[in-house]
């Protein structure tokens with residue numbers, strides 16, 4: 001298998017060899033898009049929100065100066081942050097001014113781990129891992145923390161941690177960390193969330209082991225289909241609504257109006 005490091009962790013080659021939380025999410029959302037990305041035929045367009053997230057993560061990792069140097073597009077000719085990114089500094093200040101959050105962000109940063117789970121070898125990057133405190137922490141930058149997100153399957157509103165699959169990610173990371181280091185129990189896992197509002201909101205979010213178990217069972221249930229598609233045994237299904245599907249859409253039939261919101 002490919003040895004992972006900071007320069008190849010996000011590479012196409014690493015994604016082809018390993019499964020990851022984001023690749024899993026890709027397959028769940030749209031198999032066709034996931035496969036187009038894995039083949040290198042299609043790329044997600046540049047996204048300012050991701051850059052803000054990376055900026056705040058670089059601060060938490062202690063590598064903000066390097067990050068600024070390698071992303072000059074963040075700055076004006078005068079060397080000031082563009083207005084749309086100024087919010088990122090405010091988010092960092094919000095985190096830095098909170099002793100509880102600063103305590104939870106202590107530990108090993110951006111640790112790369114790999115482990116076999118649900119019939120496949122996964123890669124994961126732990127934002128913070130604290131061995132003495134037996135905890136892992138994931139830092140999330142979000143639009144707002146208390147926002148309601150409609151879940152079409154559950155037919156109810158859920159929080160951002162459910163809507164964006166963050167509980168699944170924390171469950172998965174807990175299990176991969178346990179397998180990689182070989183302990184018998186899960187470390188505590190927390191999400192440190194900071195919002196993009198002005199002023200930013202913040203929260204430390206926990207989950208229970210019951211939900212971890214549920215999330216892991218769900219991954220194990222869905223993985224055979226994902227692996228069949230990834231290995232080329234089964235044709236990938238198109239979701240029909242994502243950016244990739246819209247860009248490559250070809251009509252062959254009429255849709256009934258009642259199906260538009262299905």
Ligand SMILES: [Zn+2]
Nearest residue numbers: 030239242245
């Ligand atoms: Zn799609």
